[in-house]
Amino acid sequence: MVYCYQLTVLSPVFLLLLLMAASSPPRILLCGDVLGRLNQLFKRVQSVNKSTGPFDALLCVGQFFPDSADALEEVANYLDGWSPVPIPTYFIGDYGAGGSRFLSAVAELPSNKGFKNNGLEVCPNLYWLKGSGKFSLHGLSIMYLSGRQFPDMEGKGRYSRDDVDALRALAEEPGPVDIFLTNEWPSGVWNKSDLSEAPPRVPDPLGSDPVLAELALEIKPRYHIAGTKAIFFAREPYSNVDAVYATRFIGLATVGNKEKMKFIHAISPTPASTMAASEICLKQSNTTLSPYTLGDTTNNSREQTKRPANDDSENQYWRFDISKKRPRQDGVSGERLCFKYMSSGVCPQGEKCSYRHDEDAREQYHKNVCFDFLNKGKCERGPQCRFRHNLVEEGDALSKEAQGSQNGKSYRRIPEKNCWFCLSSPHVEAHLVVSIGGSYYCALAKGPLVQDHVLLIPIEHHPNTLTSSLEAEAELEKYKNALKIYFKNQEKAVVFFEWIFRSSPHTNLQAVPIPFSKASTVQKIFTFAAKKLGFEISLVAPSGDQSPDRFSLRSKFDGKSNLFYVELPDGHILSHYADDKEKFPVQFGREVLAGLLNIADRADWRNCKLSKEDELQMVENFKRGFENLDPA
Numbered sequence: 001m002v003y004c005y006q007l008t009v010l011s012p013v014f015l016l017l018l019l020m021a022a023s024s025p026p027r028i029l030l031c032g033d034v035l036g037r038l039n040q041l042f043k044r045v046q047s048v049n050k051s052t053g054p055f056d057a058l059l060c061v062g063q064f065f066p067d068s069a070d071a072l073e074e075v076a077n078y079l080d081g082w083s084p085v086p087i088p089t090y091f092i093g094d095y096g097a098g099g100s101r102f103l104s105a106v107a108e109l110p111s112n113k114g115f116k117n118n119g120l121e122v123c124p125n126l127y128w129l130k131g132s133g134k135f136s137l138h139g140l141s142i143m144y145l146s147g148r149q150f151p152d153m154e155g156k157g158r159y160s161r162d163d164v165d166a167l168r169a170l171a172e173e174p175g176p177v178d179i180f181l182t183n184e185w186p187s188g189v190w191n192k193s194d195l196s197e198a199p200p201r202v203p204d205p206l207g208s209d210p211v212l213a214e215l216a217l218e219i220k221p222r223y224h225i226a227g228t229k230a231i232f233f234a235r236e237p238y239s240n241v242d243a244v245y246a247t248r249f250i251g252l253a254t255v256g257n258k259e260k261m262k263f264i265h266a267i268s269p270t271p272a273s274t275m276a277a278s279e280i281c282l283k284q285s286n287t288t289l290s291p292y293t294l295g296d297t298t299n300n301s302r303e304q305t306k307r308p309a310n311d312d313s314e315n316q317y318w319r320f321d322i323s324k325k326r327p328r329q330d331g332v333s334g335e336r337l338c339f340k341y342m343s344s345g346v347c348p349q350g351e352k353c354s355y356r357h358d359e360d361a362r363e364q365y366h367k368n369v370c371f372d373f374l375n376k377g378k379c380e381r382g383p384q385c386r387f388r389h390n391l392v393e394e395g396d397a398l399s400k401e402a403q404g405s406q407n408g409k410s411y412r413r414i415p416e417k418n419c420w421f422c423l424s425s426p427h428v429e430a431h432l433v434v435s436i437g438g439s440y441y442c443a444l445a446k447g448p449l450v451q452d453h454v455l456l457i458p459i460e461h462h463p464n465t466l467t468s469s470l471e472a473e474a475e476l477e478k479y480k481n482a483l484k485i486y487f488k489n490q491e492k493a494v495v496f497f498e499w500i501f502r503s504s505p506h507t508n509l510q511a512v513p514i515p516f517s518k519a520s521t522v523q524k525i526f527t528f529a530a531k532k533l534g535f536e537i538s539l540v541a542p543s544g545d546q547s548p549d550r551f552s553l554r555s556k557f558d559g560k561s562n563l564f565y566v567e568l569p570d571g572h573i574l575s576h577y578a579d580d581k582e583k584f585p586v587q588f589g590r591e592v593l594a595g596l597l598n599i600a601d602r603a604d605w606r607n608c609k610l611s612k613e614d615e616l617q618m619v620e621n622f623k624r625g626f627e628n629l630d631p632a
């Protein structure tokens, strides 16, 4: 089955906003290896901006720092704040001379702690995209992998397997990725290209990376940008197995290169999230087959010819064929743990998978033990790593956690650090936590839809609130009741919703207050929105059923499905089971409520970010009103 991302049209207001957004797509500049030549780069940016701008952001791939320490002064000028960075600039090439010196200081800044998928601020307007991640920039969904396969002369700048695995997990999230940034080229990207100026079709271990080809195959970005090879190459778009849109690969040359090859390139893509299905499916006549087949030996005679524009692929098995090839590259087989299995409990390869499916390891992993540590017995990040480097005994995690430390090893009490997986959800930060119970804690949402938008989150990794213990459930009910009273005092009703996505190990139940006057329309608008998007959302317990809705939902839920449910102010629950192929809009609950409240512009949490001071104020206000109700 081939599917297409669906337009999330929820209300006339929303539609209008989307149309407005669609009429002026963000304008992005891309640039290759900077090598510390910031004067030259920004001079060019300014002249391009004058002739064809204005531009919203600059994304840099390839080595950002110079080849030798002699050239560091120019970089320091900007990084130390003497010269201003003229445009919001993001880079992933965190290597080269001076790189580790500058960046280790940046990573230590208190303002750069916690999850910063949208970059650590190096100086005003300059952001380091560290490790790997996904973020939204002017509505564009951007994924990145910093570093490269080999370390630089300072022994730094190499990506880790965790970085790669995190991207593989993120690739499972619904919705197309607009831009994928890597430093190096994916191996074989020139394969199946008919361009005469295509680079030499020879293996090139130093400028191309097979892991990136695997990632591109899984992520299926609309644009893949890379540098490092010191040449410019804009490949014809290639079609993707298992997705209806094509990928454009663009390789960029080095800033200020003597050959005068193109190092800066402008694109202005409409964010996929605001495009109609029919738009995103449009293909150009020069689209080729995917270059990434990773040596598949099955009948591939039809690969020799160009794929006709609308011929959708039957060859989806490639998607899952990747991990089979990995052991050969790693030179190890069957020893390593399967990341898919670890994260979701299901691996499509089943017994054929050459990685180990180990239930015990999976359990440890979900208790926040480091993947590298489990896999290899060591982790190169040492104490810098966010995860545990010791095994947790069964049933012991909570009490140890409550004690804060054991045997001198500190267990992290701050919940958001435990959760490296909730990458697409609003980030919970320690200062937003308003109450900590035994199994759940309560935090205000970052980028709240409305004031007092609360998240109820399991303290330990738990993929949903429905299969938790009865004890935990009782505590959750207490929290929910306390919130109902809290909001009732403000003449508000509360809507709870949860999106349970099988491969995401850490859930949150969101609570959004709405005016009493809107309470009776919640059911209608959710039903309406679902219908618009082509799926059904229905009451869990039809009237007449004696058992409370949440009880029925818990007893019916198998723990394996993807499920969205919303608890209405009257206590009834609407639910929808999404099958794996379905592109369920992850922000559905929030978007619908934004429509209900006529605040469509707040549907995206990124539009609602507050300053730290405002957040602290919000927390204080909430705590003051909640104090006497807090079950913890």
Ligand SMILES: *[C@@H]1O[C@H](CO)[C@@H](O)[C@H](O)[C@H]1NC(C)=O
Residues within 6 Å of the ligand: 045, 046, 049, 050, 053, 054, 055, 086, 087
């Ligand atoms: C780009 O142009 C706009 C207006 O045309 C201006 O406001 C902005 O400062 C310019 N940016 C750069 C980096 O030159």
Ligand SMILES: *[C@@H]1O[C@H](CO)[C@@H](O)[C@H](O)[C@H]1NC(C)=O
Residues within 6 Å of the ligand: 187, 188, 189, 191, 213, 291, 292, 293, 294, 295
């Ligand atoms: C690219 O093509 C060459 C020769 O046709 C092949 O050996 C290589 O495996 C291909 N690379 C990829 C990544 O498919």
Ligand SMILES: *[C@@H]1O[C@H](CO)[C@@H](O)[C@H](O)[C@H]1NC(C)=O
Residues within 6 Å of the ligand: 234, 235, 236, 237, 284, 285, 286
């Ligand atoms: C592909 O075709 C389009 C229009 O048909 C053209 O604008 C574009 O330059 C072509 N791209 C390449 C890489 O040949």
Ligand SMILES: *[C@@H]1O[C@H](CO)[C@@H](O)[C@H](O)[C@H]1NC(C)=O
Residues within 6 Å of the ligand: 299, 300, 301
């Ligand atoms: C490949 O498949 C085509 C039809 O799909 C068939 O005619 C051809 O014989 C097959 N070739 C090989 C080598 O299996």
